[in-house]
Amino acid sequence: MGRRPSLEVCIQVERVDEVDPTVRREDVGDFAVTYSDLLSHDFDDLVWLSVDLIDQMPGVDGVLHDDRDIISVWGPSVDPEATVTVVRKWWDDQLTRLGHIFGDRFVGTEQLGRPRFGIVLGESRLRYPIEPERPFGTCHLQAPSYETALCGYPNEGLMAIRGSLRWATVSDDLKCATCEGRRAIMDLSIERITPG
Secondary structure, X not given: OOOOOOHHHHXXXXXXXXXXXXXXXXHHOOEEEEEOHHHHHHOHHHHHHHHHHHHOOOOOOEEEEXXXXXXXXXXXXXXXXXXXXXXXXXXXXXXXXXXXXXXXXXXXXXXEEEEEEEEEXXXXXXXXXXXXXXXXXXXXXXXXXXXXXXXXXXXXXXXXXXXXXXXXXXOHHHEOHHHHHHHHHHHHHHHHHOOO
């Protein structure tokens, strides 16, 4: 089981006047939500989604995301600390949902059992009666069950595997290369942003 990253360290709020009192708020916003390099580079898709989250918060007049790790926020009545608390909670939910923290990812496969080609009443059809509990198609990683695989493969095309098949025990030739690549990057990212 992995440790939670310190989102308090990785996601900060900066008041414009604390950074440079000569900067005009009209140009840079009332405050900025900033991300660590690791979050902004390794999870850039979540950074973009968080821009929409902040933009929809009550009192926010506008947001600007023109730097990878900074989201400028306009809204003089918006409490920056409350905003960053909501953003951290949202990130925590996203990371948990994606299974990056707890490591309990589900393995789904495109095919259970080996096919046996058979003739039935003069028609040909595929059957999968040989080792029907064993995956023989490409295996994908899903976060919670019933969600799209890490590579984007739709859940509807995946079959659950009975028991607790772990990704590490799946044969390399059956692993989806994209799922494996994303898993490795995410695990490395979490390790790097998790303190001590």
